[in-house]
Amino acid sequence: MARILLATSPSSFCLLRSALTDHEILEATTYTAAQRLCAQNGIDLFMICLMFDESRSLELVNLIRLDARYKQTPIVVVRLTTTTIDFITQIMHSMKKLHVISDYLELEDSLQSELKIRDIVRELTFVEKKIKQ
Numbered sequence: 001m002a003r004i005l006l007a008t009s010p011s012s013f014c015l016l017r018s019a020l021t022d023h024e025i026l027e028a029t030t031y032t033a034a035q036r037l038c039a040q041n042g043i044d045l046f047m048i049c050l051m052f053d054e055s056r057s058l059e060l061v062n063l064i065r066l067d068a069r070y071k072q073t074p075i076v077v078v079r080l081t082t083t084t085i086d087f088i089t090q091i092m093h094s095m096k097k098l099h100v101i102s103d104y105l106e107l108e109d110s111l112q113s114e115l116k117i118r119d120i121v122r123e124l125t126f127v128e129k130k131i132k133q
Helices: 010-019 031-038 057-066 086-097 111-132
Strands: 003-007 024-028 045-049 075-080 103-107
Touching: 003 010, 003 031, 010 024, 010 045, 010 075, 010 111, 024 031, 031 057, 045 057, 045 111, 057 075, 075 086, 086 103, 103 111
Parallel strands: 003 024, 003 045, 045 075, 075 103
Antiparallel strands: none
């Protein structure tokens, strides 16, 4: 079971939460709440919606990466495909190539999205355990 900080809007929370029932979820709907939760130890994975708190997702990614405890912790940025912005997709894939974030997911409100979330969390939490050993 992983401890996951889920930084999202209330409207996206239900979809993401339903895919993560086997994990401990720390929910943040504002940047301030996410900052407070980041101060805790032991977060295994960060999942951040791109449009989190009026587009403060990249600010949150920067905050996380500046914290020595979370230098190697996976970060997944999520964009629900109901908001189509092609240049954001390109930016996110560039950030992944540069190893700023661990992964980038575009999700639709469906069972397929749930399976995608579960797969990436399983993969990233396995990698995190290997790094810590």
